[in-house]
Amino acid sequence: MSALEVSQKTGRFIGVGVGPGDPELITLKALRLIQRASVVSYLANDEGGSQAKTIASEAFAGVTHAQNEIAIVMPMSTDRSLANEAYDNGAKAIANELLQGKDVVFLCEGDPLFFGSFAYLLERLEGHFQCQVVPGVSSINAASSALNHPLTVLKESFAVVSGRHTAEQIDTALAQHDSVVIMKAGRARPRILMALRKTNRMQDAKYLEYIGRENERIVRDVSTLEDKAGPYFSLFVVTKSERGTR
Template sequence: MSVIEEKPSSGRFIGVGVGPGDPELITLKALRLIQSASVVSYLANDEGGSQAKTIASEAFAGVTHAQNEIAIVMPMSTDRSLANQAYDNGAKTIADELKQGKDVVFLCEGDPLFFGSFAYLLERLEGDFPCQVVPGVSSINAASSALNHPLTVLKESFAVVSGRHSALQIDTALEQHDSVVIMKAGRARPRILMALRKTNRMQDAKYLEYIGRDNERIVQDVSTLEDKAGPYFSLFVVTKSERGTR
């Protein structure tokens, strides 16, 4: 009698948000999935360093079984073709594990679907494999907490833009919305400071770097901020200086 071998069911591709930097902001669900995963994946630099893996280091300390890792090396370049090639290669390696019935947990800083690298892998894999997302604390929420300041209240409007947007887009957001968070300030910091001056919102703005990490920096008065490029992990929070109480 011949024995028919059943093919293992496909594993799940799970995007897990690990928050902006403070390891204690990792959710219980994320912790459980990281510790139980057969395979863990993350973005890494050329030297193998990974911000997301570092944030989740305490979770790895509780792993009691052999766990494979897939480091997707992301070149530090503005050339999107190089990034897309890295995502293509990473998705292929992840797919090989999923086909064997193994769950692959991808660690993503902040929230996986908010400016998250997970989104680029998701679009490559979701048509062929079951996918799941575990939300994480975004840098926006962490910034608000670090400042002890609400992002928006009552009928205030709220917008999120990127330092990669044009000067006109940033100016328009600052002019039309009560509260604005400008992500990915980094190289765009001089342009953002110029926009704040132009729209008379310097007094409304706060600046943060590396939120929740040992090297966290908060600048309450952005007029004192160096008018030069800053680190990638930085943002501006702009809210109304005076707010109603009703």
């Protein structure tokens, strides 16, 4: 896509966070933008299913005009070249709508700029079009609420890592920080459990899947957790077992 000057005549590209799964966690601003949008875009699997669109289903019930949809099919593969090709094609389709003066709302699970797919589209379209971001409730905040447990207090340090990080990086985070959230546990669950044992933090950890959804699962004693790969939408919350009161 050739460079384009930002023009008031083009539409806006708006990344909207729809939260981790509970449709009632969508903000009023996100709801309004979804319902008013000329075009809605989202990631989809090979069968056309979209987690973000499903979360926002109640918002679509209030739409009173025709909306175009751009489903960006994301192959389930670790090959980043395939993902980049999907983002390239998605960005071109979105740009075509923006050039017609239509606003495009991109639905993103959680928050658009926190491990969000919106970031990859933003880097392709920012500078060419007006871009806006509406924050959403992240899975980290939703996990803390589901556990009724604070992530950090007083002077505790806090780190966020991914199951895609190396074993050494995860070990270091667990050893150096009071509170650690390990995102995208999925396939890395056996490695994460090993790291928790190695750093003596099994008793500090909680495990959550599909937060805010009907199939939500919370394991408060991770020593009982199956030592095998889990679903993509899963994470570990690790906090100090004992905390001071001052």
